[in-house]
Amino acid sequence: xxxxxxxxxxxxxxxxxxxxxxxxxxxxxxxxxxxxxxxxxxxxxxxxxxxxxxxxxxxxxxxxxxxxxxxxxxxxxxxxxxxxxxxxxxxxxxxxxxxxxxxxxxxxxxxxxxxxxxxxxxxxxxxxxxxxxxxxxxxxxxxxxxxxxxxxxxxxxxxxxxxxxxxxxxxxxxxxxxxxxxxxxxxxxxxxxxxxxxxxxxxxxxxxxxxxxxxxxxxxxxxxxxxxxxxxxxxxxxxxxxxxxxxxxxxxxxxxxxxxxxxxxxxxxxxxxxxxxxxxxxxxxxxxxxxxxxxxxxxxxxxxxxxxxxxxxxxxxxxxxxxxxxxxxxxxxxxxxxxxxxxxxxxxxxxxxxxxxxxxxxxxxxxxxxxxxxxxxxxxxxxxxxxxxxxxxxxxxxxxxxxxxxxxxxxxxxxxxxxxxxxxxxxxxxxxxx
Numbered sequence: 001x002x003x004x005x006x007x008x009x010x011x012x013x014x015x016x017x018x019x020x021x022x023x024x025x026x027x028x029x030x031x032x033x034x035x036x037x038x039x040x041x042x043x044x045x046x047x048x049x050x051x052x053x054x055x056x057x058x059x060x061x062x063x064x065x066x067x068x069x070x071x072x073x074x075x076x077x078x079x080x081x082x083x084x085x086x087x088x089x090x091x092x093x094x095x096x097x098x099x100x101x102x103x104x105x106x107x108x109x110x111x112x113x114x115x116x117x118x119x120x121x122x123x124x125x126x127x128x129x130x131x132x133x134x135x136x137x138x139x140x141x142x143x144x145x146x147x148x149x150x151x152x153x154x155x156x157x158x159x160x161x162x163x164x165x166x167x168x169x170x171x172x173x174x175x176x177x178x179x180x181x182x183x184x185x186x187x188x189x190x191x192x193x194x195x196x197x198x199x200x201x202x203x204x205x206x207x208x209x210x211x212x213x214x215x216x217x218x219x220x221x222x223x224x225x226x227x228x229x230x231x232x233x234x235x236x237x238x239x240x241x242x243x244x245x246x247x248x249x250x251x252x253x254x255x256x257x258x259x260x261x262x263x264x265x266x267x268x269x270x271x272x273x274x275x276x277x278x279x280x281x282x283x284x285x286x287x288x289x290x291x292x293x294x295x296x297x298x299x300x301x302x303x304x305x306x307x308x309x310x311x312x313x314x315x316x317x318x319x320x321x322x323x324x325x326x327x328x329x330x331x332x333x334x335x336x337x338x339x340x341x342x343x344x345x346x347x348x349x350x351x352x353x354x355x356x357x358x359x360x361x362x363x364x365x366x367x368x369x370x371x372x373x374x375x376x377x378x379x380x381x382x383x384x385x386x387x388x389x390x391x392x393x394x395x396x397x398x399x400x401x402x403x404x405x406x407x408x409x410x411x412x413x414x415x416x417x418x419x420x421x422x423x424x425x426x427x428x429x430x431x432x433x434x
Contacts, residue, residue, distance in 0.1 A: 039069050040333045040340065043082070043092035045323075046072035047282070048289035049149060052352045056343050066336035076198065076261040079401065086111060086328075093331040094340065098397040099137035099145050099324045104434075105401055106326070107139050113327040115143040118338065128345035133361040136321045136393065145324030146341045150358035151385050152280040152320040154204050158300040162189055162275045170302035174212075174241070177305050181250045184275050190252040193274035195260030199408035202415050203395055204278045205245070207318040209238040212307040216316060216390040223398055227429040234311070239414070239421050241307075246415055256416055263290055270294040278304070280319050281381055284357035288373060301377065303384060317384060318392040322361050354378055359385070403431040 044053050050072055057068045071092065073081050078096075085091055086106060097103050106112050119125045126134055129147045137145025158170055163180075166187040171177040184191040195201040210219055214234035222229040229235065245251075252274075258264040266283065268274040270291035277283065287295040306314040325344065327337055343349055345362045353360045354372035359381045372378035385391065396404045410427040413419035419427070 037332070038065070039067050040093040040331065040336050041069050041071055042325075042340070043071045043073065043095040045078045045096050046074045048285045049282070049353075049356055049358065052149075052349075052356055052358075055352055056340075056349060059348065060340050060343060064336055064339060066333045068336070068340055074261070076259070079404070083401070091328050091330070093328055093333065093337055094325050095328070096148070097137075097145065097324050097326055098320050098394070099322070100393050100397050101400045101403075102397050103137065103144055103324075103326055104139060107142075107144055111329055112144045113329045113331070113334075115146070115327070119143060122338075122342075124345060125341065128362050128364070130361045130363070132391065133322045137324045137326070145326045146344050147322040147361050148325045148344050149323040150281070150353050150360045151322050151381070152282060153317040153381060153384060153388075153391070154208065154278060154280050154304070154319040155283070155301045155381075155384075156304055157269065157277045157279055157283050158302070159269050159272055159275055159294075160298045160300040162272050163300070166275070168275070170300060171305045172302075174305050174307045178245070178248065180275070181245070181248050185249055189272070190268065190274040191250045191276060193258070193265040193268040193277040194251045194255040195258050195265035196251070196255035196412065196415065197257055197259040197264070198261050199412050200394075200396060201260050201265065201279065202411050203408070204280075204318070205242060205415075206238070206411060207392060207395060208278070208304045209241055209307070210235070211316050211318055211390070211392055212304070212310040212312040212314075213238045213241070215311040215313070216392050219392060219395065219398075222428070223433060225433050230425045230428040235425065236421060239424065242415070243421075246417075256412065266290065270299075281357070281359065284374070284377055288357055295374075301380065313389045315384075315387050316390045316392065317388045318394065320394055320397060321391055400432055400434065403433075407431060 042053070042057065044050060050070070053070055057070045061067045082095065086095070087109065103112065115125065125146060126143065133147055133151060137143065156170065163169065166184050166189065168180045168183050169176070171180050181191040214232070218229050218232065218234055258268070260266065260279070265277055266286050267290070269277045270287055284295065284299065287299050303314070325341060331337055345364070347364065347368070350360045350362055350365055350368050351371055354368055357373050357377060359365065359378060366382065369375055369378045369382060396407055399407065406427060410419060410424055414424040
């Protein structure tokens with residue numbers, strides 16, 4: 001489950017802002033810099049949230065001599081195309097990312113503008129965000145991103161009408177989920193929609209089961225280079241439970257030919273052909289955009305079930321702590337970039353993001369929850385994130401991008417039975433961690 005963003009605001013340049021601008025100017029520049037003579041290019045992941053980003057760009061352009069141009073790349077192609085253009089003359093001035101491992105290669109290549117020098121002179125660029133979220137884009141003690149959109153915990157979404165007809169409740173435990181699968185199959189419904197063709201939606205099942213069974217420590221050990229973590233008894237238990245769920249028919253038989261990115265799996269949920277979908281909070285904005293009546297009347301959500309005897313806290317969550325805007329080191333317009341980034345904690349931005357179902361991680365968000373597209377959903381997410389003892393970053397964002405293809409292939413192959421447990425463990429042990 002996943003959500004979208006909504007906010008923006010007009011900025012007045014004062015002394016602190018001017019100091020920020022000057023420090024940015026000192027860091028940027030160069031004859032082969034990103035961007036044009038009178039524009040800055042802002043590159044974002046193409047999806048339903050783009051309506052908010054268009055609003056922010058329009059607000060910025062009302063008062064700025066340097067104009068922002070919003071560029072989008074469809075979600076399924078975003079990562080690959082970003083990798084291609086980031087070191088070219090077509091590189092954006094500002095670009096969307098997930099922090100962590102997703103930007104580490106760019107940092108290592110010296111492509112990103114360190115933000116600490118001007119954060120020191122404009123503290124709100126850091127202070128206006130929840131620390132745990134802001135720090136997801138801090139690498140080796142240096143800040144490389146400003147949060148945008150919102151936090152994106154993974155939730156178990158449901159079609160309330162389908163559950164009611166089958167006499168099923170949102171599962172609180174793993175046994176509840178297995179019982180729900182059985183009841184839904186008997187009712188002729190695919191229990192769980194899965195965009196297996198995209199591969200990354202499959203990852204969410206691994207992330208939560210590993211957390212519930214082993215706690216967040218196992219994944220962190222693996223990320224830190226402890227290959228034995230993948231072969232541990234807790235790891236094998238999680239894999240066994242995943243196989244049990246797949247073998248029960250929970251996902252049907254065609255999940256590898258279904259995608260989230262082309263509306264396949266969300267449509268199965270909205271049209272009642274499936275009962276559940278495990279997805280980032282952006283599921284809400286996706287459904288709001290494509291199936292507004294369903295989003296308003298029958299879209300339900302709950303936390304991931306607990307696992308009896310597991311070491312992980314039931315309140316733990318996984319997902320993307322936030323999305324971020326990072327700045328290309330060669331931008332020709334650091335002043336304009338500085339002003340644009342300040343919109344990310346404006347009241348306008350917060351309201352706009354809440355309006356599409358996203359949950360911003362700004363310090364002023366709580367005061368606007370009642371203005372959300374669904375105040376109930378916004379408060380549910382806010383309380384979930386606020387109370388979570390651990391928020392595990394999506395594995396394919398925590399690991400370097402060089403690990404993503406092998407990781408996704410291994411997840412898919414284990415899920416569909418073409419890779420056994422030992423082969424999966426070997427594949428994960430071979431992933432690069434730096």
